[in-house]
Amino acid sequence: MKIIADKNIPFLKGVGEAFGEITYLSGAEFTKESIKEADTLIVRTVTHFGEEILDGSNVKLICSATIGYDHIDTAYCDSHDITWKNAPGCNSGSVQQYVASVLITIAQKKGFSLKDKTIGIVGVGNVGKKVAAICEALGMRVLKNDPPRQKAEQNDEFVSLETIKKEADIITFHTPLTKEGIYKTLHLADAVFFDTLGKEPIIINSARGGIIDTEAIKEAILNGKISGAIIDCWEQEPNIDLDYLKLVDIATPHIAGYSADGKANATRMSLESIAEFWSLPTDPIKKVTAPAIENPVIDYSLLEGNKLEHAILKTYNPLEDYQRLLNNPEQFSTLRGSYPLRREYLAYTLKNVNDRDSRMTLRKLGFNIEAI
Numbered sequence: 001m002k003i004i005a006d007k008n009i010p011f012l013k014g015v016g017e018a019f020g021e022i023t024y025l026s027g028a029e030f031t032k033e034s035i036k037e038a039d040t041l042i043v044r045t046v047t048h049f050g051e052e053i054l055d056g057s058n059v060k061l062i063c064s065a066t067i068g069y070d071h072i073d074t075a076y077c078d079s080h081d082i083t084w085k086n087a088p089g090c091n092s093g094s095v096q097q098y099v100a101s102v103l104i105t106i107a108q109k110k111g112f113s114l115k116d117k118t119i120g121i122v123g124v125g126n127v128g129k130k131v132a133a134i135c136e137a138l139g140m141r142v143l144k145n146d147p148p149r150q151k152a153e154q155n156d157e158f159v160s161l162e163t164i165k166k167e168a169d170i171i172t173f174h175t176p177l178t179k180e181g182i183y184k185t186l187h188l189a190d191a192v193f194f195d196t197l198g199k200e201p202i203i204i205n206s207a208r209g210g211i212i213d214t215e216a217i218k219e220a221i222l223n224g225k226i227s228g229a230i231i232d233c234w235e236q237e238p239n240i241d242l243d244y245l246k247l248v249d250i251a252t253p254h255i256a257g258y259s260a261d262g263k264a265n266a267t268r269m270s271l272e273s274i275a276e277f278w279s280l281p282t283d284p285i286k287k288v289t290a291p292a293i294e295n296p297v298i299d300y301s302l303l304e305g306n307k308l309e310h311a312i313l314k315t316y317n318p319l320e321d322y323q324r325l326l327n328n329p330e331q332f333s334t335l336r337g338s339y340p341l342r343r344e345y346l347a348y349t350l351k352n353v354n355d356r357d358s359r360m361t362l363r364k365l366g367f368n369i370e371a372i
């Protein structure tokens, strides 16, 4: 079997070869010509897969080593007998870690306590659920908005977007990017959205750039309709709007999902999809693992102030990513391609956690707790 894979998919080289003959290309090198003989593609979000590239090809299976699949023309694939797979939930823990760390950082910067704040979560799927859990652990009041789930589940877990706009001090988006239908999210946060906010919330976008209208949010920042912005996903990536970059409080190059754990999960899930589709053994997939970090033990008793917040920041400090992007905004893609090792909570062991409630909370978040 001929496989073509994006060369920036971590932990694939040396394992994927067990499933077929693999050629590695950069995102830009995926062209109609280069992929036409392939049976299977393993891809990322940086390349669009529709008629323009798939027409006349041999491709039977596309696996995206990502949660999002707005870069795949699913209607075209479905009508041309091309099976497509994403990796649902693969890096949801990574985005949870990102959102927790940016919340703690912005609270420190602006001098408020998260415990006094209400957060509105728009889109409560794999990522939104984990974000809700960590915000509750941080003591925040959490409002959830998810009209498709509300309709399907018919319970009172959810509130309207209007309620979030009225009551939330922070609004974070976790929906897919959809361009049509009643639940369309393209420019969900547009000029009208910003003009009709009840408070002056901080906005977080670690979902997809197109969910927020760039011109509208720039105007909202400049006119004080919102009191801050934390942006990981941008319209027109990698050529992001540099004026927008300068206006936001924390800016990162679409790396919320870039923990090594998330990347390993994505690679594993893509290979599982290949094994299932082509009826191949799954044994080699066990080799896909995230590397260990150098200092995985944190002494909880030595952390000062809010220990939970400090433990979270020890695993991921977003200001390093922010500084790298500020220094080199034109290197957006390179910064993503050479992302440093980041591990999620499960790679860390906390010692000297003396009270029972903290032990329970930290364990729920995934940390290992050393016995006392």
Ligand SMILES: NC(=O)c1ccc[n+]([C@@H]2O[C@H](COP(=O)([O-])OP(=O)(O)OC[C@H]3O[C@@H](n4cnc5c(N)ncnc54)[C@H](O)[C@@H]3O)[C@@H](O)[C@H]2O)c1
Binding pocket: 067, 068, 069, 088, 089, 091, 092, 095, 122, 123, 124, 125, 126, 127, 128, 145, 146, 147, 148, 149, 174, 175, 176, 177, 183, 184, 185, 206, 207, 208, 232, 233, 254, 255, 256, 257, 258
């Ligand atoms: N920045 C990153 O690195 C990164 C990493 C992972 C995921 N993502 C993005 O995060 C988003 C969420 O991922 P996920 O895994 O949670 O997806 P998911 O499909 O599990 O959940 C999305 C939720 O959004 C809800 N939804 C759909 N339309 C909505 C609307 N109009 N209003 C409110 N809710 C709506 C759905 O019902 C669903 O529950 C996706 O856009 C994904 O591409 C980004």
Ligand SMILES: O=C(O)[C@H](O)[C@H](O)COP(=O)(O)O
Binding pocket: 044, 045, 046, 065, 066, 067, 068, 069, 091, 254, 255, 256, 257, 258, 336
């Ligand atoms: O959809 C996802 O999983 C995330 O946006 C992910 O971070 C994208 O990863 P990339 O396409 O850059 O490999």
